[in-house]
Amino acid sequence: MSQTQLLPALCPIDFSLSHKDSFPHYSEKALNSFKILDSFLVPSDQPTDESVRIFPSLPPIHYGHPEIHLRAGIMRASRLAEAQEPNAEKAFFVADLSQVYRQHMRWKASLPEIQPFYGAPPDLRKQIQVILIAPLFFTAVKCNPDPYILRLLASLGAGFDCASNGEISQVLGVGGIDPARIIFANPCKAVSFIRSAGKAGVDTMTFDNADELYKIARAHSSAKLVVRILTDDSKSLCAFGIKFGAPLHTVPGLLGKARELGLNVVGVSFHVGSGCYDPSVYTDAIARARAVFDMGREVGYTFNLLDVGGGFEDALFEQAAAVITKAIDQYFPDRSALKIIAEPGRFYVSKAFKLAANIIARRAPLVEVSATTPEVSDEPSVMYYINDGVYGAFNCILFDHQVIHPYVLSMDGSFHVPASVPQKLSSVWGPTCDSIDCVSPKTTLPSALQVGDWLGFDNMGAYTVCAASQFNGFELSNVIYTMGGAGGLEVQKALAGLAASGHGL
Numbered sequence: 136m137s138q139t140q141l142l143p144a145l146c147p148i149d150f151s152l153s154h155k156d157s158f159p160h161y162s163e164k165a166l167n168s169f170k171i172l173d174s175f176l177v178p179s180d181q182p183t184d185e186s187v188r189i190f191p192s193l194p195p196i197h198y199g200h201p202e203i204h205l206r207a208g209i210m211r212a213s214r215l216a217e218a219q220e221p222n223a224e225k226a227f228f229v230a231d232l233s234q235v236y237r238q239h240m241r242w243k244a245s246l247p248e249i250q251p252f253y254g255a256p257p258d259l260r261k262q263i264q265v266i267l268i269a270p271l272f273f274t275a276v277k278c279n280p281d282p283y284i285l286r287l288l289a290s291l292g293a294g295f296d297c298a299s300n301g302e303i304s305q306v307l308g309v310g311g312i313d314p315a316r317i318i319f320a321n322p323c324k325a326v327s328f329i330r331s332a333g334k335a336g337v338d339t340m341t342f343d344n345a346d347e348l349y350k351i352a353r354a355h356s357s358a359k360l361v362v363r364i365l366t367d368d369s370k371s372l373c374a375f376g377i378k379f380g381a382p383l384h385t386v387p388g389l390l391g392k393a394r395e396l397g398l399n400v401v402g403v404s405f406h407v408g409s410g411c412y413d414p415s416v417y418t419d420a421i422a423r424a425r426a427v428f429d430m431g432r433e434v435g436y437t438f439n440l441l442d443v444g445g446g447f448e449d450a451l452f453e454q455a456a457a458v459i460t461k462a463i464d465q466y467f468p469d470r471s472a473l474k475i476i477a478e479p480g481r482f483y484v485s486k487a488f489k490l491a492a493n494i495i496a497r498r499a500p501l502v503e504v505s506a507t508t509p510e511v512s513d514e515p516s517v518m519y520y521i522n523d524g525v526y527g528a529f530n531c532i533l534f535d536h537q538v539i540h541p542y543v544l545s546m547d548g549s550f551h552v553p554a555s556v557p558q559k560l561s562s563v564w565g566p567t568c569d570s571i572d573c574v575s576p577k578t579t580l581p582s583a584l585q586v587g588d589w590l591g592f593d594n595m596g597a598y599t600v601c602a603a604s605q606f607n608g609f610e611l612s613n614v615i616y617t618m619g620g621a622g623g624l625e626v627q628k629a630l631a632g633l634a635a636s637g638h639g640l
């Protein structure tokens with residue numbers, strides 16, 4: 136070792152854990168004020184008065200606000216720690232299914248022309264499909280393929296955007312989902328995947344290159360093809376244009392080739408990039424789609440499908456919906472035979488998951504903090520290590536360019552953290568031995584935080600659980616499900632309806 140790390144002479148941290156040898160013991164007061172929580176402090180696979188089991192293969196779903204379950208989980212961990220259970224302090228998610236339902240209501244309110252079939256009786260659905268703009272939305276499975284999320288979206292009438300054989304089997308495995316409700320929205324597929332999609336009855340699929348047309352002609356010649364076009368994705372967290380999307384000047388050639396091969400092209404799709412922070416890009420994208428509809432007509436196709444993709448950011452959703460509605464009015468004034476769909480991913484699930492992680496270690500940073508003027512330093516003066524990181528739930532930092540904002544869930548055995556507690560600049564790190572495993576390089580947290588305290592993280596539902604690994608032997612965090620707040624009853628009805636029809640079990 137070339138350098139020995141010396142702790143600053145005036146170390147900001149007391150490294151002894153004298154008064155807290157293992158784990159915080161929640162005060163009598165905390166325990167009393169959360170008597171109701173006792174019913175949650177049982178192993179989570181047992182249904183209780185406070186929970187219901189709708190699908191035998193899945194854990195029960197609790198009732199109540201996610202906050203209650205964050206606290207219940209922390210108190211359960213505390214009791215397990217007292218009993219010296221290994222991994223008692225394991226990090227965990229709380230998934231609020233009513234949040235997904237509320238997003239769905241927002242979707243329906245702002246994009247009434249892109250409605251799901253939810254609620255309409257079958258004969259009326261047919262009419263709607265003919266008279267209105269056959270309404271469907273296809274949620275992107277990759278964003279969060281959680282079994283409850285899939286079941287809830289299925290029971291709300293969603294379609295599914297799948298990118299692989301595995302995702303298709305996962306969706307069809309729920310049962311009761313017509314393969315026509317799946318779009319194979321990956322423009323570059325293995326021939327074997329195209330063939331098995333065809334066998335499974337999945338006909339709608341995207342392409343953006345000529346080879347794909349030859350492969351489809353060979354493996355599933357009756358497919359309904361959607362040409363994925365390139366649009367401006369420079370205003371998004373994750374741009375896809377470098378990998379997918381046919382530039383407009385290549386489209387006439389592609390459509391001509393499709394025609395020559397006897398393939399059926401039915402429409403146009405695009406994706407403005409995931410996490411789009413400038414909804415005005417949808418206007419240009421829809422204008423381009425219009426141009427491609429016209430190119431289709433030139434070679435003898437009559438397209439009837441417009442797929443506006445995903446990219447919807449929670450905070451900008453209503454704005455994006457307004458832009459899309461206006462652009463569709465402008466570029467597709469005659470919509471009598473047009474079916475408009477979308478592929479929202481993060482919009483539906485991002486806010487539905489919260490994560491609770493335990494502070495498992497604490498140390499001083501390598502860079503010495505000035506002992507005389509610590510308050511003027513703009514570098515973190517303490518490093519907290521928590522038990523989930525970028526190789527687990529926080530892979531969204533690496534892959535989804537997210538910036539993470541931790542907050543205190545519990546401190547020194549109490550859920551009450553007065554706003555007046557002194558704060559200091561801190562950094563938060565994941566548990567693995569890799570230094571890339573940093574959750575937050577600079578954030579403000581109470582200076583009294585210690586090992587055993589809990590941090591909370593919101594908006595952990597999109598591109599998190601699904602891409603987590605077990606690098607360095609750290610387990611994936613569990614999920615506790617709740618019906619949540621407003622909309623919980625509708626969630627329960629929807630899921631119970633699916634189960635009653637014999638699906639999702």
Ligand SMILES: *Cc1c(COP(=O)(O)O)cnc(C)c1O
Nearest residue numbers: 275409410445446478479480481
């Ligand atoms: C990832 C993806 C989506 C979902 O994107 P969000 O930004 O999460 O809404 C939709 N369609 C396709 C083809 C995708 O690859």
